[in-house]
Amino acid sequence: MKKIIQLFTAILLLITTANATWFNNDDKPKTATQDNKTYTLRLAETWPSNFPIFGDTTKKFKQLAETMSNGRLKIRIDSKNKHKSALGIFDFVKSGQYDLGHSGSYYWKGKDINTLFFTSMPFGMTANEQHAWFEYGGGQELMDKVYAKHGIKSIIGGNTSNQMGGWFKKEINSIEDLKGLKMRIPGFAGEIMAEVGAKPTNIPAGELYTALDRGTIDALEWVGPSLDLRMGFHKVAPYYYTGWHEPGSELQFLINLKKYNALPKDLQAILITAMKLSAYDMYAHSNDASAKNWATMKKDYPNIKVKTFPKAVFAKLRAANDKLLGELAAKNPLSKEIIESRHNYLQKIRAWTNISDKAYLNSFD
Amino acid sequence: MKKIIQLFTAILLLITTANATWFNNDDKPKTATQDNKTYTLRLAETWPSNFPIFGDTTKKFKQLAETMSNGRLKIRIDSKNKHKSALGIFDFVKSGQYDLGHSGSYYWKGKDINTLFFTSMPFGMTANEQHAWFEYGGGQELMDKVYAKHGIKSIIGGNTSNQMGGWFKKEINSIEDLKGLKMRIPGFAGEIMAEVGAKPTNIPAGELYTALDRGTIDALEWVGPSLDLRMGFHKVAPYYYTGWHEPGSELQFLINLKKYNALPKDLQAILITAMKLSAYDMYAHSNDASAKNWATMKKDYPNIKVKTFPKAVFAKLRAANDKLLGELAAKNPLSKEIIESRHNYLQKIRAWTNISDKAYLNSFD
Numbered sequence: 001m002k003k004i005i006q007l008f009t010a011i012l013l014l015i016t017t018a019n020a021t022w023f024n025n026d027d028k029p030k031t032a033t034q035d036n037k038t039y040t041l042r043l044a045e046t047w048p049s050n051f052p053i054f055g056d057t058t059k060k061f062k063q064l065a066e067t068m069s070n071g072r073l074k075i076r077i078d079s080k081n082k083h084k085s086a087l088g089i090f091d092f093v094k095s096g097q098y099d100l101g102h103s104g105s106y107y108w109k110g111k112d113i114n115t116l117f118f119t120s121m122p123f124g125m126t127a128n129e130q131h132a133w134f135e136y137g138g139g140q141e142l143m144d145k146v147y148a149k150h151g152i153k154s155i156i157g158g159n160t161s162n163q164m165g166g167w168f169k170k171e172i173n174s175i176e177d178l179k180g181l182k183m184r185i186p187g188f189a190g191e192i193m194a195e196v197g198a199k200p201t202n203i204p205a206g207e208l209y210t211a212l213d214r215g216t217i218d219a220l221e222w223v224g225p226s227l228d229l230r231m232g233f234h235k236v237a238p239y240y241y242t243g244w245h246e247p248g249s250e251l252q253f254l255i256n257l258k259k260y261n262a263l264p265k266d267l268q269a270i271l272i273t274a275m276k277l278s279a280y281d282m283y284a285h286s287n288d289a290s291a292k293n294w295a296t297m298k299k300d301y302p303n304i305k306v307k308t309f310p311k312a313v314f315a316k317l318r319a320a321n322d323k324l325l326g327e328l329a330a331k332n333p334l335s336k337e338i339i340e341s342r343h344n345y346l347q348k349i350r351a352w353t354n355i356s357d358k359a360y361l362n363s364f365d
Numbered sequence: 366m367k368k369i370i371q372l373f374t375a376i377l378l379l380i381t382t383a384n385a386t387w388f389n390n391d392d393k394p395k396t397a398t399q400d401n402k403t404y405t406l407r408l409a410e411t412w413p414s415n416f417p418i419f420g421d422t423t424k425k426f427k428q429l430a431e432t433m434s435n436g437r438l439k440i441r442i443d444s445k446n447k448h449k450s451a452l453g454i455f456d457f458v459k460s461g462q463y464d465l466g467h468s469g470s471y472y473w474k475g476k477d478i479n480t481l482f483f484t485s486m487p488f489g490m491t492a493n494e495q496h497a498w499f500e501y502g503g504g505q506e507l508m509d510k511v512y513a514k515h516g517i518k519s520i521i522g523g524n525t526s527n528q529m530g531g532w533f534k535k536e537i538n539s540i541e542d543l544k545g546l547k548m549r550i551p552g553f554a555g556e557i558m559a560e561v562g563a564k565p566t567n568i569p570a571g572e573l574y575t576a577l578d579r580g581t582i583d584a585l586e587w588v589g590p591s592l593d594l595r596m597g598f599h600k601v602a603p604y605y606y607t608g609w610h611e612p613g614s615e616l617q618f619l620i621n622l623k624k625y626n627a628l629p630k631d632l633q634a635i636l637i638t639a640m641k642l643s644a645y646d647m648y649a650h651s652n653d654a655s656a657k658n659w660a661t662m663k664k665d666y667p668n669i670k671v672k673t674f675p676k677a678v679f680a681k682l683r684a685a686n687d688k689l690l691g692e693l694a695a696k697n698p699l700s701k702e703i704i705e706s707r708h709n710y711l712q713k714i715r716a717w718t719n720i721s722d723k724a725y726l727n728s729f730d
Contacts, residue, residue, distance in 0.1 A: 064638055068433060070631035123729070126722055128493065128652055135646060136653035162721035224721065242724035266435035270635075273429055277638055280645040281500060287493055288501035290721070291714040298716075306720050314729055349656040351663075355671050356527035356589065356655070357491055358726040359607035361718065364488070364679055 035264040040074040041271075043100035044093070046086045046107070049079040053226060053289060054251065057158040057282040058102045061253070064274035073267055075100070090115075093254040094150050101254035102157055105143075106187055113328065114146040117338045118154065120163070120249040122189055122321050124342060127159040127248030127283055128357075129349045134250075137345040142338050153260055155275045157251035158282025161290060165241030165309065166221030167212065167233040172241070172309055175316045184208060184220035188324070189245035195320035205231075212236050221245070225297060226289035234301050242308045244317065251282070400629040405439040406636075408465035409458070411451045411472070414444040418591060418654060419616065422523040422647040423467045426618070429639035438632055440465070455480075458619040459515050466619035467522055470508075471552055478693065479511040482703045483519065485528075485614040487554055487686050489707060492524040492613030492648055493722075494714045499615075502710040507703050518625055520640045522616035523647025526655060530606030530674065531586030532577065532598040537606070537674055540681045549573060549585035553689070554610035560685035570596075577601050586610070590662060591654035599666050607673045609682065616647070 043062075047054045062075040078098070080086045089101040090108045108115035118139070125133060133139040134156055147154040166185065172178060179197035190200035203211050203220075211217045213236040222228050224243075234240070253275040260268060297304060309317070329336035408427075412419045427440040443463070445451045454466035455473045473480040483504070490498060498504040499521055512519045531550065537543060544562035555565035568576050568585075576582045578601040587593050589608075599605070618640040625633060662669060674682070694701035 064634065067634040068631055068638060070629075126725065128648070131645075132649045132653040132656070135649045162725050164721070225717065240720075242720055242728065244725065244728060247725050264435075266433055269429065269432040273433060273638055273642055277642045277645070280496075280642070283493070284497040284500045287714060287717065288497040291497070291710075291717040294717050294720070295713050306724075308724055308728055311729065318729070345656075348660050349652060352590065352652065352656040352659050353726065355605075355607055355659070356529070357722070359671075359673055360491065360527050360609065360612050361723040362727070363607065363609060363673055364676065364683070 035267075036072065038072055038074060039263060039267060040076060041099040041259070042076045042078065043102060044078050044083050044085075044089050044098040045080070045102040046089055046104065047079060047102075049081045051079070052230075053160075053282060053285050054102075054158065055079065056285065057251070057278050060281055061102075061274050061278040064277060065270055068270045068274065069267055073270065089254065090150075090152075093152055093256050096256050096258065099256050099259045101252075103252060103254065104249070105154065105252045109187070112146065112150065113332060114334050114338060116188060116328075117335075117342060118143050118146070118250065118252065120246040121342065122192055122245040123318055124247055125346050125349070126353065127161060127250070129346065129353060130248050130250060131156070131159075131280075132349060133342065133345045137349075138341055139345075142341060146334065146338075147254075148257070151257045153255040153257050155253040155255070155272060156279040157253045157275065158279045159251070159286060160223050160226070160246075160249045161283060161286040162224065163243045163246035163249055164221065164224045164228070165243045165245065166219055167228075167237035168219040168239040168241055168307075169212070169215070169237045170218065171239055171307065172313060174310065175313050178313070181219060182217045184211070184217055185245070189221075191324055192245070192317055192320045195324065196316050209233065209236070224286070224290045225293035226286050229293040229297060234297050234304055238303060238305055240304050240306050242306065244309065244314065251279070253279070400632075401437065403437055403439060404628060404632065405441060406464040406624070407441045407443065408467060409443050409448050409450075409454050409463040410445070410467040411454055411469065412444060412467075414446045416444070417595075418525075418647060418650050419467075419523065420444065421650065422616070422643050425646055426467075426639050426643040429642060430635055433635045433639065434632055438635065454619065455515070455517075458517055458621050461621050461623065464621050464624045466617075468617060468619065469614070470519065470617045474552070477511065477515065478697060479699050479703060481553060481693075482700075482707060483508050483511075483615065483617065485611040486707065487557055487610040488683055489612055490711050490714070491718065492526060492615070494711065494718060495613050495615060496521070496524075496645075497714060498707065498710045502714075503706055504710075507706060511699065511703075512619075513622070516622045518620040518622050520618040520620070520637060521644040522618045522640065523644045524616070524651060525588050525591070525611075525614045526648060526651040527589065528608045528611035528614055529586065529589045529593070530608045530610065531584055532593075532602035533584040533604040533606055533672075534577070534580070534602045535583065536604055536672065537678060539675065540678050543678070546584060547582045549576070549582055550610070554586075556689055557610070557682055557685045560689065561681050574598065574601070589651070589655045590658035591651050594658040594662060599662050599669055603668060603670055605669050605671050607671065609674065609679065616644070618644070 043058060045058050058077050062077060065073045065075055087107055089103040090111060092098040093101040105115045105118040143154050175196055181198045182201055183193060183198055184203050185193055185200050186202055193200050201217060203217065208220055209232055212220055212233060222231055325339055329339050408423060410423050423442050427442060430438045430440055452472055454468040455476060457463040458466040470480045470483040508519050540561055546563045547566055548558060548563055549568050550558055550565050551567055558565050566582060568582065573585055574597055577585055577598060587596055690704055694704050
């Protein structure tokens with residue numbers, strides 16, 4: 001009996017010690033796991049199932065988050081095929097219908113004009129320059145300010161790399177050639193094109209090839225070789241113009257803030273880190289895919305002509321851009337703050353890009 | 366007595382259940398934490414205490430790894446001031462004296478020539494291009510092949526961005542101007558300079574400013590504005606040459622493979638993810654710091670003259686580069702494999718860079 005009680009006491013002691021080691025929330029001992037609940041987070045993405053690169057990014061995020069959390073985070077991804085609302089992601093996450101989203105910030109400019117500035121802006125920063133702005137130039141803080149109002153946290157979600165200016169059926173030699181030009185070019189860049197007399201039109205992705213082939217439109221922009229190859233535009237429009245309107249488009253992850261705040265600190269860190277690494281990885285992926293697809297396009301269609309708008313055309317487009325930005329800044333103080341932050345940062349970092357990557361790339365042709 | 370035994374059994378059962386939930390290695394239940402031991406990993410870095418940017422990268426890595434693992438990983442960083450051996454990192458990690466390292470791969474070329482190719486190569490890939498090569502072009506697999514022989518895993522460790530060609534006291538107008546030029550330029554780039562008749566010399570960092578000021582050397586390369594500003598070279602050498610020899614230098618994290626393999630899978634994933642995100646973050650940090658420091662330099666010393674070597678000089682340097690690479694390839698089949706992988710990837714991805722970022726940066730001056 002005495003022995004049994006001794007053993008019993010020893011076991012109780014063991015359990016108490018175990019509790020102290022495993023369950024406590026305070027800092028001692030450091031081996032404590034705060035919380036071993038499983039959190040299932042549902043993510044809605046703008047993209048259809050198995051969409052290349054963009055869809056690979058959410059899969060990569062899921063894999064990282066689940067592995068690092070040893071299954072305490074479960075990520076369930078619903079593509080557009082499931083939730084049926086490509087542009088419903090912001091509302092899904094704001095309302096809590098989904099916990100997470102993957103989309104593009106500039107899609108929400110109709111809901112909040114200040115979301116416009118976190119994807120890419122015409123004549124703006126390249127992907128590298130903008131990554132530096134987000135992390136070290138105040139960009140993330142401004143994005144937090146815009147999204148907190150909606151109960152959302154927004155995190156970088158992957159860069160498409162510099163987007164091409166698009167596929168044109170005829171050459172653009174002067175601003176006159178843009179007047180009346182029917183072009184699929186959505187968003188703010190479309191507004192700029194309208195300012196100089198073009199006719200921006202919106203056509204569903206599935207109908208673009210036929211529209212370009214039949215001359216319903218004269219030109220269109222999509223992404224770059226990474227995603228243009230499968231669309232086949234190079235078969236029906238020979239001029240491939242270099243980019244100016246989205247020099248480094250960053251997708252975004254969205255997180256419902258209430259859900260985020262309810263997570264233990266370690267899972268919060270895992271979530272954000274998995275998102276950011278997936279985002280940077282998508283930039284490498286985009287560059288790789290564009291490199292490979294561009295090689296394929298050139299081989300199969302050696303007559304593709306790469307062109308850049310003449311500087312006089314850019315001068316007009318830039319004047320239209322500055323006018324539209326000026327109007328936005330005049331209407332909304334936070335817009336003004338973000339436009340100025342981007343402008344000032346670009347001035348500084350482009351001076352560096354010019355003596356580093358640009359000088360290097362121009363040193364040998 | 367019977368009651369005590371019943372209680373005893375209940376407690377035993379409790380412990381057994383607890384074991385099933387907390388200790389098992391299999392997949393059920395999903396909330397299980399595989400392993401709640403604390404792993405203390407010691408990291409040796411090449412840099413002195415509080416070295417900017419490079420040292421911030423290991424601190425960022427430590428913070429991410431410890432937070433994501435909720436303290437199950439403890440990272441202890443020893444800087445050069447502590448371990449006294451800036452270039453001992455490879456041996457430290459190989460022998461297991463340290464678990465982790467943070468340094469530059471090309472420092473180990475005397476120990477294994479194939480480590481040379483994973484930092485940056487003259488006339489090679491930019492940071493973006495090389496990131497794509499590491500992740501999608503076979504670079505990581507080749508690095509694994511080289512380092513596995515030494516019982517080490519190597520992971521990207523942060524990019525300095527395009528390195529400047531260096532500070533020169535006089536202008537370089539032809540290859541003749543390089544002949545006899547005393548320049549601090551270490552490593553493979555130094556060998557190239559020697560091929561064209563320059564006199565590469567190695568001088569400790571602390572003596573460089575005085576050596577340049579007094580004319581003991583005629584030129585030196587360091588990094589870029591991010592780290593050059595504090596060295597003060599712009600005060601004594603007016604010509605700042607754009608880069609060619611390290612177009613995107615990637616640092617490296619080293620992991621002792623035995624130690625890595627003994628970690629549970631979730632901590633392995635946390636370790637690698639924290640390293641890679643810290644690495645990408647350092648690239649943003651480098652670009653930001655160079656942008657800010659370059660603005661400061663230009664303001665304080667408006668007479669700094671940014672120059673690029675004439676194309677004829679580059680032609681000679683490139684010929685020397687190709688000759689030396691050819692010699693390395695002939696000596697070692699794995700060197701040949703890596704050199705060819707880098708070359709072929711560069712051909713493909715530069716064609717993309719030329720029509721994207723390069724065309725964009727050249728569109729408006």
